[in-house]
Amino acid sequence: MSADSGEAARRPVRRQAEIAAYVVEHGTATAHELVEAFGVSLMTVHRDLDALERQGVVRKYRGGVSAQPTSVFESNVAYRLNTAQAQKQALARRARELVEPGMSVMLDDSTTALALVPMLEDVRPLTVATNFLPAISLLTAMPDTQLIVLGGIYSPTHDSFGGVPCAEAVEALQTDLLFCSVSAVSGTHAYHQEQEIVLVKRAMLRAARTRVLLIDNAKLRRTALHRLAPLTGFDLVLVDDQAPADGIAALREHGAAVEVVAV
Known part of the structure; x- marks a missing residue:
C-alpha cells in the first residue's frame, strides 16, 4: 500500500472520530449540521453515522444523532486513535x-x-x-x-x-x-x-x-x-x-x- 493510499484509507476513520467528538460536545446534531461542519456530502455523513452507530458511539434518530455516554465514547477505537x-x-x-x-x-x-x-x-x-x-x-x-x-x-x-x-x-x-x-x-x-x-x-x-x-x-x-x-x-x-x-x-x-x- 502506498503512502497516499494509506492516508486515504485512514481519512474516514479520522473524520468519524471528529464527528463523534462534535456530537459528544453538542449532545445532539442533525445530519445537515454535520454536512456544514465537515464539508462533506449528506450521503457521506449518513455513512459515517451508520458506522459510528454500529460501534455504539452515537444513537441515530430521524434527521440526526445523539451521543452515547462518555464512557462508551471513550471506548471507541476511532476516538482513541486520534487522542x-x-x-x-x-x-x-x-x-x-x-x-x-x-x-x-x-x-x-x-x-x-x-x-x-x-x-x-x-x-x-x-x-x-x-x-x-x-x-x-x-x-x-x-x-x-x-x-x-x-x-x-x-x-x-x-x-x-x-x-x-x-x-x-x-x-x-x-x-x-x-x-x-x-x-x-x-x-x-x-x-x-x-x-x-x-x-x-x-x-x-x-x-x-x-x-x-x-x-x-x-x-x-x-x-x-x-x-x-x-x-x-x-x-x-x-x-x-x-x-x-x-x-x-x-x-x-x-x-x-x-x-x-x-x-
Whole structure:
C-alpha cells in the first residue's frame, strides 16, 4: 500500500472520530449540521453515522444523532486513535528500548501499545502476540516477525478480539514482555471501564514475565468502573511528563515503579 493510499484509507476513520467528538460536545446534531461542519456530502455523513452507530458511539434518530455516554465514547477505537498522539508516541519510543531481538512480546488492544508496533520493524527476529486487529494488520507485513493472533469474539467498537475464547488463547502462552494500557489509574490500582476487556487483560498479566503499563497523563484524571490490578503488579509504569507532579508522586508513594517519559 502506498503512502497516499494509506492516508486515504485512514481519512474516514479520522473524520468519524471528529464527528463523534462534535456530537459528544453538542449532545445532539442533525445530519445537515454535520454536512456544514465537515464539508462533506449528506450521503457521506449518513455513512459515517451508520458506522459510528454500529460501534455504539452515537444513537441515530430521524434527521440526526445523539451521543452515547462518555464512557462508551471513550471506548471507541476511532476516538482513541486520534487522542494523545504525541504522548503515545513518546511512551512507545521508551517501550521500544525494552525490546530485544529474539523476545516474545504481547500487546493488548490499546492504541498506546499500537503506537509501538511500527517501531518494532527493525527488531528481528521477534514473536508478537496480540488481539488488536490494527496491530495484526501492521505486523503481517513485518519480515522475521512471528505473529500470534489471539482470536475470540470480535468487537467492532474496539476493533479487537475478546471474551473467554481470547482469554483462553492468552493463557496458553508465556511471553517475555507485555505492553498494555487502561482506561484510568488511581494511586494504587489500574482500572478499565468494561468487564469483558478486564477478563482478557488479566489473562495477559498472568501470561507475561515482565509487565509494562503505558499511560498518558489523561488516565490519571479519569475514573473507570472495574479494578484491573494493583499498580505494584506491573514491573514498570511509564507515564508522560505532562502528568501532574502530585499524581506521579501518588503512584510512587504506593510502591509503583514509575518512570516519567519526556514528550
